[in-house]
Amino acid sequence: MSVEIAARRVPLPGVAAPPVIVDGMHKIYPGGVEAVRGISFEVADGEIFGLLGPNGAGKTTTFGVLTTLVEPTRGRAFVAGHDVVAFPLGVRRAIGVAFQDSVLDNEFSGRENLRLHARLWNLARRDAEQRIDALLALMDLDQRADDNVRTYSGGMRRRLELGRALLANPRVLFLDEPTVGLDPSVRDEIWALVRQLQREEGVTIVLSTHYLEEAEDVCDRVAIMNRGELVALGSPAELIETLGAELVELQIDGDPTAAARELGITLQRASPPLVRRDLVSIAVSDDAADLARQIAAIRSDGLGIIGSTLRRTSLADVFAHRTGRPLDEELGR
Ligand SMILES: Nc1ncnc2c1ncn2[C@@H]1O[C@H](COP(=O)(O)OP(=O)(O)O)[C@@H](O)[C@H]1O
Ligand SMILES: [Mg+2]
Incomplete structure (x- = not known):
């Protein structure tokens, strides 16, 4: 019934x-x-x-x-x-x-x-x-x-x-x-x-x-x-998790777009690296140390990495990765 x-x-x-x-x-x-x-x-x-x-x-x-x-x-x-x-x-x-x-x-x-x-x-x-x-x-x-x-x-x-x-x-x-x-x-x-x-x-x-x-x-x-x-x-946590809880941000001396392309090919990560001004960011879900080692190895290839920092992933990063464009560019900042 x-x-x-x-x-x-x-x-x-x-x-x-x-x-x-x-x-x-x-x-x-x-x-x-x-x-x-x-x-x-x-x-x-x-x-x-x-x-x-x-x-x-x-x-x-x-x-x-x-x-x-x-x-x-x-x-x-x-x-x-x-x-x-x-x-x-x-x-x-x-x-x-x-x-x-x-x-x-x-x-x-x-x-x-x-x-x-x-x-x-x-x-x-x-x-x-x-x-x-x-x-x-x-x-x-x-x-x-x-x-x-x-x-x-x-x-x-x-x-x-x-x-x-x-x-x-x-x-x-x-x-x-x-x-x-x-x-x-x-x-x-x-x-x-x-x-x-x-x-x-x-x-x-x-x-x-x-x-x-x-x-x-x-x-x-x-x-x-x-x-x-x-x-x-x-949920914000879910969306951030799909990208990886943390991001490695590399400062590039030279062409960041070319560097991002190179890094993308070498690292083979789920989310491709993203370029914002002279920075290239790469999401890290599991092993940040492993990524750091890989990047150190790549560094010798003359990509012009002059600094790197690790930071928490934000919803602005989710936006950037889903649209291929950084939010602050879209906002005209
Ligand atoms: N009354 C309207 N007539 C024509 N275009 C509009 C009108 N209101 C908004 N738009 C256009 O629609 C798009 C979305 O605007 P809007 O909904 O205000 O976005 P948001 O609130 O996210 O800034 C924009 O391109 C805006 O210029
Ligand atoms: Mg509005």
């Missing part, structure tokens, strides 16, 4: 389905820019999921589709069990959104900004006041709640944005580049807050960032995008 029921189950996402399902999503903007070229992934309940990649990768477009602001050209997406195209209202009721552009009103205090949005959401006044107090405390803004947001620092504004996005108790929270434009120490503060939200609010969080190194610590799983395509999907 139960087998029969299971067999007849319609494969459409319901309440128990993953909160976000993206299935072959394409977006071509009018004018022909192919911003997203057929990506698929799922986000599990309660996880922090990072959409990573350099500028122009298609992160904001993907967020646009998932938050019903952008219509996909092809493919399907479901958020909180609702088809984003067929039932956008259902999606909107289930999500909180903080986008790159601030929607805070400079003429009002932090508390008043939250009240304004509570009214937009039609929250009952009594509930709203309680929720606003709780969120101001959670965002560590209770001391400055009645000051004009014009007087807030960048970090405080961002925290207020997060609070605003959480007002209606969303099931899924979308944060597009929550730390862009902030100082490094303030960025850490925001990431710590994002983790706290996951723990204390039990909300599923989908965030985007081009700071791949920072996402490593905060995200349970990530999807790395480049030029509209998904180039990697998994």
Whole structure:
């Protein structure tokens, strides 16, 4: 009996389905820019999921589709069990959104900004006041709640944005580049807050960032995008493991591309060496000492290796190895 029921189950996402399902999503903007070229992934309940990649990768477009602001050209997406195209209202009721552009009103205090949005959401006044107090405390803004947001620092504004996005108790929270434009120490503060939200609010969080190194610590799983395509999907640890936990970085005197080609042929490793400026990096999974010996032997062949260092592999390295281009070049650094 139960087998029969299971067999007849319609494969459409319901309440128990993953909160976000993206299935072959394409977006071509009018004018022909192919911003997203057929990506698929799922986000599990309660996880922090990072959409990573350099500028122009298609992160904001993907967020646009998932938050019903952008219509996909092809493919399907479901958020909180609702088809984003067929039932956008259902999606909107289930999500909180903080986008790159601030929607805070400079003429009002932090508390008043939250009240304004509570009214937009039609929250009952009594509930709203309680929720606003709780969120101001959670965002560590209770001391400055009645000051004009014009007087807030960048970090405080961002925290207020997060609070605003959480007002209606969303099931899924979308944060597009929550730390862009902030100082490094303030960025850490925001990431710590994002983790706290996951723990204390039990909300599923989908965030985007081009700071791949920072996402490593905060995200349970990530999807790395480049030029509209998904180039990697998994937990940061898994992705780093596929490359090797450590990298040997060689400084080359001469043509690093030629040196990388030579090293690739000689070393026969799973991931070919990668060139970044005058550096050639080679992933090491098991025996770093063995690699060091091989490199020492090659050194005599006149490749112009003038120094070598060993360092931890990062998600930026995963990006570079999957795309064949270093992330900082892609970011124009
Ligand atoms: N409204 C739009 N109209 C036309 N092209 C767009 C629009 N929004 C974004 N794009 C283009 O789509 C590509 C992906 O942009 P975007 O999704 O903003 O990437 P990211 O957020 O990763 O920087 C870029 O080439 C961008 O110029
Ligand atoms: Mg963007």
